[in-house]
Amino acid sequence: MANMTKPREALVFPPDKSSSIDLYIPPSSTSSQSTPTKPFVTLTYATSLDSSLALSPGVQTALSGPESKAMTHHLRSRHDAILIGCGTAIADDPSLNCRIEGVGGYGGKGLEGQPRPIVLDPRGRWDVNHESKVVKLAAEGRGKAPWVFTLGEVGHERNHILEDVGGQFVRIGGGDVLEWDDILRVLAEKGLKSVMIEGGGHVINSLLSPKTAHLVDTVIITLAPTWLGKGGVAVIPDERRDEQGTKLAVGRLKDVKWVPLGEDVVLCGRM
Ligand SMILES: NC(=O)C1=CN([C@@H]2O[C@H](COP(=O)(O)OP(=O)(O)OC[C@H]3O[C@@H](n4cnc5c(N)ncnc54)[C@H](O)[C@@H]3O)[C@@H](O)[C@H]2O)C=CC1
Numbered sequence: 001m002a003n004m005t006k007p008r009e010a011l012v013f014p015p016d017k018s019s020s021i022d023l024y025i026p027p028s029s030t031s032s033q034s035t036p037t038k039p040f041v042t043l044t045y046a047t048s049l050d051s052s053l054a055l056s057p058g059v060q061t062a063l064s065g066p067e068s069k070a071m072t073h074h075l076r077s078r079h080d081a082i083l084i085g086c087g088t089a090i091a092d093d094p095s096l097n098c099r100i101e102g103v104g105g106y107g108g109k110g111l112e113g114q115p116r117p118i119v120l121d122p123r124g125r126w127d128v129n130h131e132s133k134v135v136k137l138a139a140e141g142r143g144k145a146p147w148v149f150t151l152g153e154v155g156h157e158r159n160h161i162l163e164d165v166g167g168q169f170v171r172i173g174g175g176d177v178l179e180w181d182d183i184l185r186v187l188a189e190k191g192l193k194s195v196m197i198e199g200g201g202h203v204i205n206s207l208l209s210p211k212t213a214h215l216v217d218t219v220i221i222t223l224a225p226t227w228l229g230k231g232g233v234a235v236i237p238d239e240r241r242d243e244q245g246t247k248l249a250v251g252r253l254k255d256v257k258w259v260p261l262g263e264d265v266v267l268c269g270r271m
């Protein structure tokens with residue numbers, strides 16, 4: 001007979017696999033903070049062999065197999081926050097919760113092990129509403145409510161939708177764009193000690209730009225054995241040049257480990 005205390009969709013990530021991955025993530029949600037003004041930053045996403053996150057902009061594309069999907073949820077259980085851009089929120093209507101067996105809402109207590117969803121939405125493009133998955137899950141006690149980082153005011157109605165489930169709009173910065181230094185400083189000020197940044201393309205490419213790539217502590221990338229073809233949402237950061245104008249690599253990972261998971265391989269490394 002099935003265990004009645006946990007919902008059927010709970011995922012399991014085996015301890016023998018997690019021991020390799022765990023070297024690259026904060027040991028627990030409370031213990032690791034690289035500096036007082038910045039949370040520990042894990043950049044993590046799934047990509048195709050031709051470096052695409054999705055078939056086309058605005059199209060959700062399943063790349064991870066079941067084993068690497070469980071790995072991603074293990075990461076979600078071990079970070080205080082999970083961050084995406086509004087392009088991903090609009091395209092995917094994501095859950096942004098953790099569905100690993102034993103976390104809060106999936107057999108565990110309260111919201112233990114659930115990350116705080118953060119959506120970067122400088123100009124209020126994401127029409128968050130009562131039907132948004134992340135709002136519904138928060139109302140059901142199966143995930144934390146989102147914090148949406150904006151540059152300007154949003155309407156009262158959207159404010160209420162988030163506040164009713166424990167979320168909020170957070171107005172940050174004084175310029176035209178949300179700067180990574182400001183985003184990470186605000187997360188640290190709010191007591192979040194670790195964040196996993198999932199995407200999408202604009203968010204990853206901007207974070208990996210030469211001026212901000214150093215803000216990333218570790219990288220955990222799922223590589224799926226498929227090509228998505230031209231026109232996809234590609235991870236391809238801006239180029240870097242030295243003072244003479246000679247082109248350089250944007251970055252190279254160190255302390256690298258490749259972990260096979262099902263048909264995928266997971267690349268772990270440090271910036
Ligand atoms: N395979 C994977 O692991 C993932 C795939 N995706 C896919 O990526 C696609 C969405 O990617 P994009 O359209 O590129 O949207 P995105 O999710 O990168 O959002 C881009 C928007 O974020 C906002 N933003 C705020 N601050 C920013 C900053 N500092 N840097 C960059 N953007 C900032 C801007 O308004 C920008 O238009 C979807 O198709 C989704 O399915 C998304 C996440 C993970």
Ligand SMILES: Nc1nc(O)c(N)c(N[C@@H]2O[C@H](COP(=O)(O)O)[C@@H](O)[C@H]2O)n1
Binds near residue numbers: 045063068089096
């Ligand atoms: N790890 C991973 N593998 C894939 O194949 C993906 N398409 C994604 N996408 C990211 O996960 C979000 C959707 O998952 P939930 O609904 O939150 O469970 C999506 O919005 C992307 O951030 N990730």
